[in-house]
Amino acid sequence: MSGHFLATHFGTYRVARTPAGPRLSGWEADPRPTPFGLDYLDLASHGCRVAQPMIRRGWLEGDTRSMRGADTFVAVDWQRASELVANEIHRIAQAHGNRSIFAGSYGWASAGRFHHAQGQIKRMLNLAGGFTASRHSYSYGTAGAFLPHVLGAGYAGTNACAPSWDQIAEHTDCLVAFGLRLTNAQCDPGGVGRHTVEQWLGRALDRGMRLIVVSPDGSDAPAHPNAEHLAIRPNTDTALMLACAHELIRSGAVDHEQLERLTTGFDRLAAYVTGRADGVAKTPAWAAGVTGADPSRIERFIDALRAPTSLLNLGWSLQRATAGEQPYWMAIALAAMRGQIGKPGGGFAFGLGSVNSVGQPVRGLGAPGLDQGRNPVSDFIPVAAIADLLANPGGTLEYNGRTLDLPDIRMVYWAGGNPFHHHQDLNRLRQAWQMPETVVVHEPVWTATTQHADIVLPSTLPFERNDITVSSQDRTIVFSRAVHEPYAEARDDHRICAMIAGQLGFEEAFTAGRDTEQWLASLYEGYRERFPELPDYAAFRETGIYTLDADTDAPASRALLADFAGAPEAHPLATPSGRIELFSGTIAGFDYADCPPHPSWVPPVEWLGGRRAEDFPLHLLSPQPANRLHSQLDAVGASQRDKVASREAAVLASADAAARGIGEGDTVRLFNARGACLVGATISETLMPGVVLLPTGAWYTPEDPASPSPLELAGNPNVLTQDRRASRLSQGTAANSCLVEAVRHERHATP
Ligand SMILES: Nc1nc2c(c(=O)[nH]1)N[C@H]1C(S)=C(S)[C@@H](COP(=O)(O)OP(=O)(O)OC[C@H]3O[C@@H](n4cnc5c(=O)[nH]c(N)nc54)[C@H](O)[C@@H]3O)O[C@H]1N2
Ligand SMILES: Nc1nc2c(c(=O)[nH]1)N[C@H]1C(S)=C(S)[C@@H](COP(=O)(O)OP(=O)(O)OC[C@H]3O[C@@H](n4cnc5c(=O)[nH]c(N)nc54)[C@H](O)[C@@H]3O)O[C@H]1N2
Ligand SMILES: [Mo]
Numbered sequence: 061m062s063g064h065f066l067a068t069h070f071g072t073y074r075v076a077r078t079p080a081g082p083r084l085s086g087w088e089a090d091p092r093p094t095p096f097g098l099d100y101l102d103l104a105s106h107g108c109r110v111a112q113p114m115i116r117r118g119w120l121e122g123d124t125r126s127m128r129g130a131d132t133f134v135a136v137d138w139q140r141a142s143e144l145v146a147n148e149i150h151r152i153a154q155a156h157g158n159r160s161i162f163a164g165s166y167g168w169a170s171a172g173r174f175h176h177a178q179g180q181i182k183r184m185l186n187l188a189g190g191f192t193a194s195r196h197s198y199s200y201g202t203a204g205a206f207l208p209h210v211l212g213a214g215y216a217g218t219n220a221c222a223p224s225w226d227q228i229a230e231h232t233d234c235l236v237a238f239g240l241r242l243t244n245a246q247c248d249p250g251g252v253g254r255h256t257v258e259q260w261l262g263r264a265l266d267r268g269m270r271l272i273v274v275s276p277d278g279s280d281a282p283a284h285p286n287a288e289h290l291a292i293r294p295n296t297d298t299a300l301m302l303a304c305a306h307e308l309i310r311s312g313a314v315d316h317e318q319l320e321r322l323t324t325g326f327d328r329l330a331a332y333v334t335g336r337a338d339g340v341a342k343t344p345a346w347a348a349g350v351t352g353a354d355p356s357r358i359e360r361f362i363d364a365l366r367a368p369t370s371l372l373n374l375g376w377s378l379q380r381a382t383a384g385e386q387p388y389w390m391a392i393a394l395a396a397m398r399g400q401i402g403k404p405g406g407g408f409a410f411g412l413g414s415v416n417s418v419g420q421p422v423r424g425l426g427a428p429g430l431d432q433g434r435n436p437v438s439d440f441i442p443v444a445a446i447a448d449l450l451a452n453p454g455g456t457l458e459y460n461g462r463t464l465d466l467p468d469i470r471m472v473y474w475a476g477g478n479p480f481h482h483h484q485d486l487n488r489l490r491q492a493w494q495m496p497e498t499v500v501v502h503e504p505v506w507t508a509t510t511q512h513a514d515i516v517l518p519s520t521l522p523f524e525r526n527d528i529t530v531s532s533q534d535r536t537i538v539f540s541r542a543v544h545e546p547y548a549e550a551r552d553d554h555r556i557c558a559m560i561a562g563q564l565g566f567e568e569a570f571t572a573g574r575d576t577e578q579w580l581a582s583l584y585e586g587y588r589e590r591f592p593e594l595p596d597y598a599a600f601r602e603t604g605i606y607t608l609d610a611d612t613d614a615p616a617s618r619a620l621l622a623d624f625a626g627a628p629e630a631h632p633l634a635t636p637s638g639r640i641e642l643f644s645g646t647i648a649g650f651d652y653a654d655c656p657p658h659p660s661w662v663p664p665v666e667w668l669g670g671r672r673a674e675d676f677p678l679h680l681l682s683p684q685p686a687n688r689l690h691s692q693l694d695a696v697g698a699s700q701r702d703k704v705a706s707r708e709a710a711v712l713a714s715a716d717a718a719a720r721g722i723g724e725g726d727t728v729r730l731f732n733a734r735g736a737c738l739v740g741a742t743i744s745e746t747l748m749p750g751v752v753l754l755p756t757g758a759w760y761t762p763e764d765p766a767s768p769s770p771l772e773l774a775g776n777p778n779v780l781t782q783d784r785r786a787s788r789l790s791q792g793t794a795a796n797s798c799l800v801e802a803v804r805h806e807r808h809a810t811p
Pocket of ligand 3: 198199200
């Protein structure tokens with residue numbers, strides 16, 4: 061059977077040709093296709109598309125007073141645009157060295173192994189002598205830097221810390237989920253074949269597993285008789301877990317044998333928990349004061365942990381916060397105290413439900429993409445330090461026990477990401493963004509990042525090009541087929557880079573003498589060598605989709621750390637002690653007050669129990685949007701339909717709304733000392749009072765682009781969030797530690 065498919069980070073769609081043009085429907089084998097993707101093709105000729113290469117007028121005319129983000133653009137042809145970019149790369153590398161080019165270029169771009177925007181520009185810039193890079197992610201940057209100290213380097217990846225769902229469905233008696241937003245499992249970087257997280261969770265619940273969702277938002281708990289909710293203040297999970305540890309110690313329910321065998325440093329943690337170390341016993345009453353939860357409710361919660369098989373799952377959101385290392389560390393400690401490490405369906409997990417792939421019981425399919433070559437420049441930043449980098453040329457940054465030198469960045473090169481979506485404290489970023497001489501952006505659409513560029517190169521979207529996608533954790537390989545011609549003069553990132561490489565004299569090295577079709581065929585042949593069961597390329601193109609046998613090279617089903625727990629001497633962890641470090645001598649040596657050497661309650665600068673809450677009494681959380689992927693598709697379909705008062709909908713607790721005279725559908729101004737934005741109010745009975753939810757992704761729309769702190773009209777939370785990082789150890793984003801105030805807004809400016 062032949063088929064036309066379009067593969068995206070949010071799922072795989074079948075394409076039907078109708079008289080009215082191509083139409084998408086969910087792939088039949090996907091039990092839960094993502095609704096918002098059905099409108100993806102509305103971007104084919106949408107007014108937000110970039111039609112031609114554009115140059116910022118002030119940059120072109122050498123007008124140093126004109127401001128990025130508040131200027132107009134001049135259209136040029138591709139020849140001129142690629143010359144300008146090539147000349148800038150050459151000029152800046154000659155004058156200041158390649159380390160003055162920043163091309164970390166963080167972002168999700170689109171699914172597809174070949175047309176991966178970052179891969180393409182990095183390959184091109186590596187051949188041009190390299191660039192300053194970035195490490196880690198906004199998703200998991202805190203855990204990624206931190207976990208190697210506790211579990212060893214093999215446990216730093218986003219998919220490294222979870223038992224598989226089949227074991228949970230079979231064995232887990234009690235799952236405690238700290239944050240669980242099931243719409244997040246609709247997405248996965250690189251693509252999704254079958255969305256199965258809700259099915260797995262449903263199987264476990266129907267078997268009788270108890271689920272306790274700990275979250276400021278009651279709607280995180282699925283509707284099921286075995287699911288319950290415990291509301292706590294944002295960022296206070298570590299305090300709740302410390303109280304659990306206290307009660308386990310007090311009641312003699314600690315598995316000392318497991319602690320002895322598998323961990324090091326428990327005595328130091330125990331001294332802190334009981335208060336011997338600092339005079340503060342971390343009792344349920346103490347935790348009640350921190351978390352805002354009722355002490356009796358906390359005691360009942362602690363009892364749940366006595367289940368024979370208990371699993372603590374922490375969403376990635378918890379580590380995008382001040383001291384976001386601590387809840388992860390404390391969950392590991394608590395699991396070990398209960399003797400759950402290595403047990404099928406027990407222990408700890410990070411990110412079940414944050415994306416589709418975590419915990420899928422298949423062996424990941426290693427499927428390489430474009431070879432990026434080697435970067436001759438060794439300078440890098442932890443990814444969320446972008447504004448620090450741009451604002452402090454020649455400065456330094458503390459990171460994970462080191463002091464990084466920050467290069468003097470003269471050129472920023474971005475493709476496939478939207479820093480004016482993803483970074484915190486956008487007013488600060490905007491200022492820092494004025495520092496470099498030249499900003500080049502490849503983008504299909506006029507995002508705020510596009511508007512803050514000097515040279516804009518229009519890229520295609522996935523439905524305008526052929527590609528191969530591999531969703532590695534469900535082993536689906538898709539031939540994603542072009543269904544539209546490229547919009548206006550848009551070109552594939554590969555072709556754009558090839559043109560620039562041509563100007564710089566290394567086109568042949570960049571393209572390897574292949575055209576796109578030859579690249580796709582050669583990538584596919586690479587997969588076929590590893591998986592001989594795959595059909596030949598012509599047959600694959602015809603059928604359009606292939607799912608590798610999930611059992612081919614199992615073991616797929618897994619308990620986390622089972623080998624280590626079974627024989628710690630034979631399978632030591634790659635930590636200094638070879639065991640789980642509940643006290644880290646390495647971290648003690650860093651001497652960072654913001655990351656103590658054992659799991660600890662570190663109050664954020666911004667949280668509901670702190671002094672700043674007197675001025676800004678609401679804790680803002682900015683979860684992932686249910687109706688789009690980050691800022692992608694904000695201009696179309698579900699994202700537009702769901703706007704309230706033509707802005708992003710923010711959720712307010714009914715008591716907070718009532719106290720401020722805010723009604724459903726009102727326009728509300730959210731603000732703090734860093735910025736202000738307008739949102740549409742929706743009112744919730746299940747959200748904890750004192751908390752506001754504003755999903756990320758509304759396109760940054762300043763009322764007055766020339767102002768240093770303009771009112772933002774679309775409802776972008778990142779004009780409010782802080783750019784202080786989780787700690788000096790990780791330098792991870794701490795977007796979820798943010799206080800604001802809300803008022804009803806009378807003057808209705810339109811976005
Ligand atoms: N306040 C707050 N901020 C957050 C978060 C949060 O929880 N709270 N979460 C953070 C997280 S986890 C993440 S991962 C980031 C996500 O941040 P990003 O990954 O930067 O967000 P996207 O909107 O996916 O940006 C991808 C961009 O690539 C463009 N694009 C798509 N396909 C192509 C292509 O083929 N070529 C080119 N050149 N461009 C293409 C899209 O149009 C889009 O503008 O946001 C972070 N920001
Ligand atoms: N539909 C859709 N899915 C996505 C994305 C998207 O843009 N759209 N983005 C993808 C990306 S890049 C990533 S990294 C993942 C992110 O996945 P997560 O990090 O898991 O996602 P968030 O939506 O930030 O937060 C999930 C839940 O955590 C809760 N929470 C927040 N702070 C706290 C806290 O301090 N304590 C507790 N106990 N709970 C808290 C919130 O109530 C929220 O509902 O999602 C992915 N999935
Ligand atoms: Mo992410």
